[in-house]
Amino acid sequence: MPMKISIVVPCKNEGDALPVLLPALASSFASVCRICDAGSPWEFEIVLVDDGSDDGTLTAFKDAGAYLDAASVPGALSVRWISFSRNFGKEAGILAGLEAASGDLVATMDADMQDPPDLLPEMVTRLLDGDAEVVAARRVTREHEPVMRSWSARCFYMLMRRLTGLDLADGARDYRLMKREVVDAVLSLRERNRFSKGVFSWVGFKTEWLPYENVQRAAGETAWSFFQLVRYAVDGIASFTSAPLYASFALGSFLCAASLLAFLFIFIRALVCGDPVAGWPSLACIIVFLGGLQLFCVGLIGFYLAKTYEEAKRRPHYIVRESGELKL
Ligand code: UDP
Numbered sequence: 003m004p005m006k007i008s009i010v011v012p013c014k015n016e017g018d019a020l021p022v023l024l025p026a027l028a029s030s031f032a033s034v035c036r037i038c039d040a041g042s043p044w045e046f047e048i049v050l051v052d053d054g055s056d057d058g059t060l061t062a063f064k065d066a067g068a069y070l071d072a073a074s075v076p077g078a079l080s081v082r083w084i085s086f087s088r089n090f091g092k093e094a095g096i097l098a099g100l101e102a103a104s105g106d107l108v109a110t111m112d113a114d115m116q117d118p119p120d121l122l123p124e125m126v127t128r129l130l131d132g133d134a135e136v137v138a139a140r141r142v143t144r145e146h147e148p149v150m151r152s153w154s155a156r157c158f159y160m161l162m163r164r165l166t167g168l169d170l171a172d173g174a175r176d177y178r179l180m181k182r183e184v185v186d187a188v189l190s191l192r193e194r195n196r197f198s199k200g201v202f203s204w205v206g207f208k209t210e211w212l213p214y215e216n217v218q219r220a221a222g223e224t225a226w227s228f229f230q231l232v233r234y235a236v237d238g239i240a241s242f243t244s245a246p247l248y249a250s251f252a253l254g255s256f257l258c259a260a261s262l263l264a265f266l267f268i269f270i271r272a273l274v275c276g277d278p279v280a281g282w283p284s285l286a287c288i289i290v291f292l293g294g295l296q297l298f299c300v301g302l303i304g305f306y307l308a309k310t311y312e313e314a315k316r317r318p319h320y321i322v323r324e325s326g327e328l329k330l
């Protein structure tokens with residue numbers, strides 16, 4: 003039985019990056035055949051997911067054969083592609099790719115070369131030789147990235163680790179090679195609000211981290227705006243922890259207790275010293291502050307309720323417009 007590796011690549015407007023990525027993948031497959039010994043022949047599968055692109059991404063999928071030098075890869079090579087009816091987000095793309103992948107080992111990788119394909123042979127070697135079930139890449143530098151973005155990403159991962167207790171390494175990417183049992187565990191989580199890094203960490207299994215230097219995008223532009231990233235972060239927190247709800251409960255309890263004490267103090271002072279009418283501006287500030295806090299906490303509860311509603315509707319994670327397969 004050959005040992006099969008599947009590479010899942012979610013793509014949003016990556017028409018310019020794919021002609022760079024696909025030849026690089028073919029050459030790392032050739033290296034895997036040369037370097038890694040699984041005791042059986044290698045077979046390779048690339049699963050490309052088009053997440054509602056409006057450039058030449060789908061055409062590049064169909065022309066994948068022209069970019070992949072199949073003769074240079076000693077093992078069998080095939081390409082599967084899936085095209086969504088609209089943009090469903092990277093997490094849906096990863097899910098669709100994992101569902102379609104049939105490999106014994108499955109990797110998820112970005113299309114823009116920021117997850118360097120030449121790390122693949124090293125990842126395969128570590129997975130075959132060590133006792134880890136997952137080998138995941140971790141950026142140790144964030145060069146070429148806007149300072150504000152690096153800083154907010156670092157704060158987010160620190161907060162996420164504290165709140166959820168999940169093992170989220172700083173600089174962790176969605177670039178990881180997993181054994182089949184890990185993929186099956188990831189697929190068994192059916193929630194709609196999918197935060198892949200959280201899902202990967204939640205299912206557990208032994209993970210080995212492979213550090214590497216940050217690489218710039220090969221072509222095109224990032225599909226994430228700053229606000230999309232903020233939303234991604236907030237959704238990530240909401241799907242893995244209820245800590246904000248507990249925090250709002252704790253804050254509410256503390257304010258109730260403090261206001262009771264303050265009331266007692268004012269009551270006793272009025273009995274002892276009389277009741278001169280003073281300090282209304284500070285009173286107005288306190289009322290506005292507490293009103294704001296109440297709205298914030300109600301909003302927080304509403305946010306979790308909305309997430310529950312979304313899950314309860316049980317809509318599919320994505321809708322496929324067309325799909326196909328190329329044997330090379
Ligand atoms: N992506 C996607 N759907 C989206 C946004 C991004 O499938 O709605 C893909 C994108 O094509 C790329 C990967 O997710 O392969 C990472 O996206 P990007 O490079 O924009 O993110 P960054 O590297 O800046 O975090």
Ligand code: MG
Nearest residue numbers: 112114116219
């Ligand atoms: Mg990128």
